[in-house]
Amino acid sequence: MPDNPYVPIPVRVQNVRVESDDRTLRTYDLVFADDAEPFEYLPGQFCQLSILGKGEAAFGIASSPTEREFLRFTVNRVGTVTTALHYLKEGEELGLRGPLGNHYPVEKFKGQNVVLVGGGFAFTTLRSLAAYLLANRSDYGDITVIYGARRPGLLLYRDELTEWEKRGDVAVHLTIDEPAAGWDKAVGFVPTVTGKVRPSPKDAWAVVCGPPVMIKYTMPVLLDLGFAPDRIYTSLERRMKCGVGKCGRCNIGPKYVCTDGPVFSYAELASLPEGV
Amino acid sequence: MSSSLRIAKPDLDQLVSALTSRYRLFGPVDVDGSTVLREVKSADELALGAALDGSVKAAFFPQTETLLTYDGTVSEAPSGRDKPTAVIGARPCDARSLLLLDKVFGTGKYWDPLWQRRHDDSLVIGLGCSAPLETCFCNLMGSGPFDAEGSDIMLTDIGDAFVAESCTDKGERFLKTAYKSQVQRPSQADLDKAGEARSKALASLAPAANYSGVKTALAKLWDSALWDEIALGCLSCGACAYLCPTCHCFDVQDETAPGTQQGRRVRIWDTCQSALFTKEASGHNPRPSAKDRIRQRVMHKFSYFVDNYGEAACVGCGRCIRLCPVDFDVRVVLERVIAEGRRTKDKERGTKKDVRHAG
Amino acid sequence: MLLKDKKADLVIGYERGSSKRRARPVVIRADKDVDRLIFDDTCGPSLVPFARKALRATPLGTRVAVVAKGCDGRALVQQIAEGQFKRDQVVMIGVGCNGVTDHRRGASGEKREASCERCRYPNPPVYDVFVGEPVAAGTGDEFAGVAEFEKLASADRWAWFEHELGKCIRCYACRNACPMCYCEECVVDQTNPLWLGKSAERPDTTLFHLVRALHTAGRCVDCGACERACPLGVRLALLNKRLEREVRERFGYTAGLSMEATPALATYSEEDKQEFML
DSSP: SSSSSTTTTEEEEEEEOOOOSSSOOEEEEEEEEETSSOOOOOTTTTEEEEETTTEEEEEESSOTTTTTTTTTEEEEOOOOOHHHHTTOOOTTTEEEEEEEEEOOEEEEEEHHHEEEEEEEEGGGHHHHHHHHHHGGGGGOOOEEEEEEEEGGGGGHHHHHHHHHHHHHEEEEEEESSSOOOOSSSEOOOHHHHHHHHHOOOOEEEEEEESHHHHHHHHHHHHHHHTGGGGGEEEEEOOOOSSSOOOOOEEETTTETTTOOSEEHHHHHHSSTOOOO | OEEEEEEEEGGHHHHHHHHHHEEEEEEEEETTTTEEEEEEESSSGGSSSOSSSSSSGGTTOOOOOEEEEEEEEEEEOOSSEEEEEEEEEEHHHHHHHHHOOOOHSSSSSSSOOHHHHHHOOOEEEEOOOSSTTTOOGGGTTOTTTOOOTOOSSEEOSSSSSSEEEEHHHHHHHHHHHTTTOOOOOHHHHHHHHHHHHHHHHHHEEEEEEEEOTTHHHHHHHHTOTHHHHHHHHHOSSSHHHHOOOOOOOOEEEEEOOSSEEEEEEEEEEEEEEEEGGGGOTTOOOOSHHHHHHHHHHIIIIIHHHHHHHHHHHHHOOOOOHHHHHTTTOOOHHHHHHHHHHSSOOOOOSSSSHHHHOOO | OOOTTOOSEEEEEEEEOOSOEEEEEEEEOSGGGGEEEOTTOOOOSSSSHHHHHHHHHHHHHOOEEEEEEEHHHHHHHHHHHHTTTTGGGEEEEEEEEOOOBBBBHHHHHHHHHHHHHSSOOOOOOOOSSEEEEOOOOOOOOOHHHHHHTSSHHHHHHHHHHHHHTTTOOOOOHHHOOSSSOOOOOOOOOOOOTTTTTSSSSSSHHHHHHHHHHHHHTTTTOOHHHHHHHOOTTTOOHHHHHHHHHHHHHOOOTTSSSSSSSSGGOOOTTTOOOOOOOO
């Protein structure tokens, strides 16, 4: 535990790339600056990225702890901080506080099947999870990835998705909302595609990340398939400031997304008044 | 082991200078008829008779506080290791609030060094409440006008003097070192007067209503129309939150001098009644209406805080009533919550049907 | 009676509050609850923000009756002039006002507020029904306090402002209690861009109050709700009063007297004085 949780540690941009065809998403690979001590984390955790003078914003970690060379974040340009982040170039420094929050229960997943369901740019921590599971492939049963975006150019990490499709030890189902030239895979919304893929609930866990509306319609599909509410996990977003459970704005009922979450089981959320 | 002293009012300066030599001392000061907490240097600045309008939390958690300064990179981050802080004239409700805030800032996965170091190193001199106001309800929140909880030393006003009693080892040590010589012990008559002040204060408080059912009732009232009604009586300003001794939510902002890279990251008191409190950069707001926000305020204090820390985040100081521009009365809210809760059947949660609808 | 005859769907008035020195705004929906309504010198808060709230929270066509003392009546008129709602959406229950008192400054009836002392409009200029007797308007110069203040040296005036604004805790009670501060999104709340800092320190609080004073210039009806709302007694209304005089002298406009007149700062005339332009 850091002595002062409000002080960011310095990190450096190793690599930037434009992630989406509309250029609103960029992916950053960060490395710890020389005087900063690297930390340990698990898939599902997040960090506060900090640009002095602009502020901080929370981002799920998109790299896997098995990728020790960098910390990856994908940033959607929406506000002051994310715009400032988009101006960062390779070699430049920024601040980081983390790792914050809880993580996906990868220990519980051991020896079991895992279904990852993602939508849009919320695929970041699912990428972390998928990379983690694949790096420890023998520890897990069947791995299924269902991932959709509005159009092909908005799917994150496209090269990597292609690699996964080739691997043979992970079932990858990609979908887009409407037909597009050159797209020969599924077309349709993620909940519908999930219903068609019909992942088996037997010895399985599901992790769902995406825009609220996608989560809303995917949950009943998973429940109908037989997934128990305590075997479905999701990761939530709320406006945050401190990230350490003090500033009081990211609560859902008595739970703070920053410290009790961001990962919650659907059973937990159903018991909370403001859940999902 | 607790020692008691008699401090004649003209001699209060001796206590104040003993305090200021070791501490940054905060106390109630009159500003145009309002009593606010300010840093003080001498006893004649103090307005110990009046009820404090701003709460004591500001001594440990200032409204605007620097988290770090920067000039391109982080230059400095205050650690909370300043000259220790003392407060004189904290009413028992306020003193108790400091212990509730310890739970927020000092427990959990992370601690807040700025609050916690300051409070750990502090000396709190409470002042018993001889004349509770109409808006006071500390007795309904599990405390009382002479409760020592949170105070290191407790003063009781007996007219021409104060009876000072130590309530903690820290308070005891301070009294012993500050009053090495010329210790004046209170006479039996002084102690009788102090006792009288206490029983008079207790008797003047409204008879104990019972708020024990509030949490159970709240659990049933998430979707209640009661919140629409309650929201109609609120201006959605931040007066209650900023004057409340237990409200602790804050915002963080960067302030940079124009044309430079020099600036500071500050935390600033914030209020859950502001629409911006939860509004996300995308424009989405999980609490878009005044109803959502007033419900959050009541739920946070009387339900969530109990879940997380075992007590309600309210000490019954009554500032939120007394200083509310439109006389919004949290006691009335709690009574309505209890009454509405009685009328509302328990909702079953966690069934498959509910799970679907929650999404 | 209004409710029974369906002339209004709800009534916004005052009821006795947490003590005999306080009145709180109340929404009355049923005829049987009308007895709760009171009007006396404890009825300080402006009901206009509550009327707006009620109009927004109810279906179109809902008629909201509002108890309106002189200043609140003027604020309603001004909002109608500014196109905020239509005349037939509100039923004005006029009352004559002898001035209200600040509950914190002592017992009821003890001392009238500064705005009430200089008030020249104790009765609403427009109403649908009038309860009780109209109150005779005060005489004398309503800007006497402003003139007195202007006699001070510039440094003293600034010191006065610094002292007053030094008490501000940025709770926005003044803004939220103000009948004319109805912007959907206040400039001080905007964060992208951040026009002014959010701290409670002097430069930021000063800027906030200056922006507010300028934005209510020519619109403020000097009801004093801002001062009464302030939990720490910041004296805000004097600056507004000064700007009120400015607008009256320059444009011959007084806020809240006519629903038809175009608000002074929403119009432009070739004859407007322009000596401030370079």
